[in-house]
Amino acid sequence: xxxxxxxxxxxxxxxxxxxxxxxxxxxxxxxxxxxxxxxxxxxxxxxxxxxxxxxxxxxxxxxxxxxxxxxxxxxxxxxxxxxxxxxxxxxxxxxxxxxxxxxxxxxxxxxxxxxxxxxxxxxxxxxxxxxxxxxxxxxxxxxxxxxxxxxxxxxxxxxxxxxxxxxxxxxxxxxxxxxxxxxxxxxxxxxxxxxxxxxxxxxxxxxxxxxxxxxxxxxxxxxxxxxxxxxxxxxxxxxxxxxxxxxxxxxxxxxxxxxxxxxxxxxxxxxxxxxxxxxxxxxxxxxx
Numbered sequence: 001x002x003x004x005x006x007x008x009x010x011x012x013x014x015x016x017x018x019x020x021x022x023x024x025x026x027x028x029x030x031x032x033x034x035x036x037x038x039x040x041x042x043x044x045x046x047x048x049x050x051x052x053x054x055x056x057x058x059x060x061x062x063x064x065x066x067x068x069x070x071x072x073x074x075x076x077x078x079x080x081x082x083x084x085x086x087x088x089x090x091x092x093x094x095x096x097x098x099x100x101x102x103x104x105x106x107x108x109x110x111x112x113x114x115x116x117x118x119x120x121x122x123x124x125x126x127x128x129x130x131x132x133x134x135x136x137x138x139x140x141x142x143x144x145x146x147x148x149x150x151x152x153x154x155x156x157x158x159x160x161x162x163x164x165x166x167x168x169x170x171x172x173x174x175x176x177x178x179x180x181x182x183x184x185x186x187x188x189x190x191x192x193x194x195x196x197x198x199x200x201x202x203x204x205x206x207x208x209x210x211x212x213x214x215x216x217x218x219x220x221x222x223x224x225x226x227x228x229x230x231x232x233x234x235x236x237x238x239x240x241x242x243x244x245x246x247x248x249x250x251x252x253x254x255x256x257x258x259x260x261x262x263x264x265x266x267x268x269x270x271x272x273x274x275x276x277x278x279x280x281x282x283x284x285x286x287x288x
Contacts, residue, residue, distance in 0.1 A: 149178055
C-alpha cells in the first residue's frame with residue numbers, strides 16, 4: 001500500500017469542497033491518488049442490508065462512476081463495501097473515508113483491509129483526519145461522516161435506520177447545504193425508515209443514477225435498456241427479473257421452468273454478464 005501523505009488545510013492539494021465546510025479537519029492523511037478538483041459524490045448505507053439495498057447500491061454507484069464522478073463512501077461492511085466494489089468493477093476511482101488511522105494495523109473493519117489496498121492500487125484513495133496508529137472509537141465514525149459529506153456534491157442514503165451512521169452523514173450534508181438523496185423502500189422495513197424520514201425532510205427520492213444527475217445538473221449517459229436473451233428460457237428469466245431481484249426458488253415458481261433449466265440458464269446469463277448473483281442465490285439484472 002502507498003505511503004501516507006499529510007496535507008494541511010492551507011495546502012493547495014487540500015480538497016476544495018471540504019475546505020468550505022464550517023469545521024474542516026486542519027490536517028488530512030491520504031493514501032493513494034486524490035485531486036482537489038475531483039467531483040465527488042457520496043453513497044452510504046446500512047451494514048444490515050437487504051438484497052434490494054445491495055442491488056440498488058451496486059447499480060447506482062457503478063452508473064454514477066461511469067459519468068466521471070468520484071464515488072465516496074466509508075469502507076464499512078454492507079452498503080459502503082458494495083459501493084466501493086461496484087466502482088472498482090467498472091474500473092473507476094473511489095474514495096474511502098476512514099474513522100481510523102490509514103496504517104494497515106488500524107484500518108477498520110479488518111475484513112476490508114484487502115479492499116482498502118485494492119482502492120489505492122486502482123487509482124483511488126483512502127482519507128482520514130486521524131494519524132497512523134489511531135484505532136476506531138464510537139466518536140471517530142460520526143466525525144468522519146462530516147468529511148464524507150464535505151468532500152461530496154451530495155449524499156445518497158441507500159438504506160438506513162432512524163438512528164444510524166447513514167443518517168448522521170445525511171444530516172451533516174443538510175447542515176453543509178449539500179444535496180441529499182434517499183432510496184425509498186418498504187414501509188415495513190426498519191432499514192427504510194431512515195430514508196423515508198430524509199425524503200419527508202426534503203431529500204430527493206432516488207430510483208436511479210439519472211435522478212441524481214438531473215438534480216446535480218450533470219449530463220445523463222445513455223445506457224442499454226433492452227434485455228438480451230438468446231433462448232426463450234433466457235428471455236423468460238430476464239423478463240421475470242425485470243421488476244426486481246429474486247431467489248432461485250422464486251424464479252422457478254414464477255417461470256414454471258424446471259430446477260435444472262433455471263440453474264443452467266442462470267449460469268449462462270451470469271457468464272454473459274446479464275445477471276449478477278447478489279449472494280444467497282438471489283439474482284438481479286446487471287444494468288451495466
